[in-house]
Amino acid sequence: MFKKGTGxxxxxxxxxxxxxxxxxxxxxxxxxFYGRDYEFRHIEAGLLAEHTLECFDERFFAGxxxxxxxCRLNKEVIEExxxxxxxxxxxxANRKFTLGVLDYKNQCSFSGxxxxxxxxxxxxxxxxxxxxxxxxxxxxxxxxxxLI
Amino acid sequence: xxxxxxxxxxxxxxxxSYFILGIAFFVLAFWWIxxxxxxxxxxxxxxxxxxxxxxxxxxAEQDVWIDVTPATRVGLKNGKSLSEMFVFDNExxxxxxxxxxxxxxxxxxxxxxxxxxxxxxxxxxxNALTSRLxxxxxxxx
Numbered sequence: 501m502f503k504k505g506t507g508x509x510x511x512x513x514x515x516x517x518x519x520x521x522x523x524x525x526x527x528x529x530x531x532x533f534y535g536r537d538y539e540f541r542h543i544e545a546g547l548l549a550e551h552t553l554e555c556f557d558e559r560f561f562a563g564x565x566x567x568x569x570x571c572r573l574n575k576e577v578i579e580e581x582x583x584x585x586x587x588x589x590x591x592x593a594n595r596k597f598t599l600g601v602l603d604y605k606n607q608c609s610f611s612g613x614x615x616x617x618x619x620x621x622x623x624x625x626x627x628x629x630x631x632x633x634x635x636x637x638x639x640x641x642x643x644x645x646x647l648i
Numbered sequence: 649x650x651x652x653x654x655x656x657x658x659x660x661x662x663x664x665s666y667f668i669l670g671i672a673f674f675v676l677a678f679w680w681i682x683x684x685x686x687x688x689x690x691x692x693x694x695x696x697x698x699x700x701x702x703x704x705x706x707x708a709e710q711d712v713w714i715d716v717t718p719a720t721r722v723g724l725k726n727g728k729s730l731s732e733m734f735v736f737d738n739e740x741x742x743x744x745x746x747x748x749x750x751x752x753x754x755x756x757x758x759x760x761x762x763x764x765x766x767x768x769x770x771x772x773x774x775n776a777l778t779s780r781l782x783x784x785x786x787x788x789x
Contacts, residue, residue, distance in 0.1 A: 515666055519673050526677055534684045540697040540755075547704040548758060572760040572788075574741045583758065643693050644754040648746065 541620035541639045549622045549637040552585055556626060556633075560587060560597045567599060584619070584638035591631055604638035688726065691719050692753035696745040699734070699781075700757040703743070708761060708787040713780050720768060720779040723747040730770065734781055736763035760788045 555571040567585070568575045578585075584604040589595035601619075608621035619640035626633050695716065702712060716734070723733045726748040735744040735752075741760075746752035765784040772778050 509662075512662070512665075515669070519669070523673065523677070526680070530681060530684050534687070534690060538690070538694045538697055540701065543701055544697075544704070544758075547701060551704065551759065568760070574758055574760050577741050577756045577758045580756070641756060643696060645689065645692070646752055646754070648750055648752055 537643065539620075541641065542622070544639040544641060545620050545622045545637045548583065548585065548639060549624075549635070552637065553626060553635070556587070556628070558628065561595050580641075582619075582639060582641040584621070584636060586636045587626075587633045588635075589631055589633055590625070595631075595633075601638070601640075604640065605636050608636065608638055686722055686726065686748075688722055688748045688751060689753070691722050692745045692747050692751065695719050695734070696743050696753045696755040699743045699745070700755040703757040703761060703763065703785065704759050706759075706761065706785045708785055710785045711782070712785065713782050715778070716768065716781045717777070717779050719745065719747055720770070730768040730779070733768065734766060736766055736783065738762040738764075762786050762788055 551573070552567075552571055559565045559570065560567070567573060568578070578600065581601060584600040584602065585598070586600075586602065586605055587597040604619045604621060607618045608623070610618075617640075619638040621636055621638040623634070623636040626635060699714070702714065706712065719733060720730060723746075724730075728747055728749065733746060735746070736742075737744065740756070741758070742754045742756045744752050744754045762785075763783045764786055765782065767782050768779055769782060770779045
């Protein structure tokens with residue numbers, strides 16, 4: 501036989517279940533409205549392009565070239581793994597310069613359904629002497645939110 | 649056999665428990681929504697990224713003034729002092745924005761520049777109806 505009070509104990513789980521359903525709905529609803537990050541990656545990729553193109557010259561393809569000191573880039577930040585700087589000659593496939601995550605080039609050129617986790621890029625061409633170079637700059641830096 | 653008094657006590661205990669849990673849930677939900685309405689996370693995110701962008705776009709020896717009124721209004725309301733809201737870390741190349749006593753948002757700038765002379769000016773007085781952030785950009789030595 502069931503003891504009196506067993507029904508109340510079972511109702512507790514139903515109550516918690518209801519609270520969880522309402523709570524998740526509340527969190528999902530408010531987060532979808534307020535929670536989206538401010539999208540800055542495409543602007544950052546543009547700034548990186550502008551900054552690097554100013555110092556782009558023949559030295560990029562010479563041995564021992566230090567882009568960090570020549571173009572005033574911060575080594576630790578660039579090497580965090582959230583950026584791509586890529587140049588390649590249209591005439592000679594061996595004349596390439598790549599710094600960062602080369603796969604960003606593929607992720608940015610993919611024209612199918614895109615994920616928000618993929619980087620944002622800017623691309624174009626630049627002429628050096630009589631040679632034309634294709635460039636891609638990418639950024640996938642996300643904010644770091646921490647509790648104090 | 650169950651005693652009548654015992655069963656009644658049990659029902660009362662459960663009802664009181666449900667009531668307390670319900671109130672706790674309501675308070676938590678209210679706190680969550682009010683917190684979001686302040687837009688602390690949104691403004692921290694916005695200013696951290698925009699300030700990093702300003703630095704990435706700046707030249708050495710440049711003085712920068714930026715209107716930060718929405719941020720300071722939220723920060724002051726949440727108990728933050730003006731001097732603690734915007735923190736530039738020249739070692740890590742990062743901008744930190746904190747508009748509440750329990751959270752902070754950080755974003756990195758990629759140029760080799762350093763930021764000095766950081767201060768928030770409040771021309772309209774303590775009410776922060778208008779406020780602007782000043783900093784100076786210098787070359788890394």
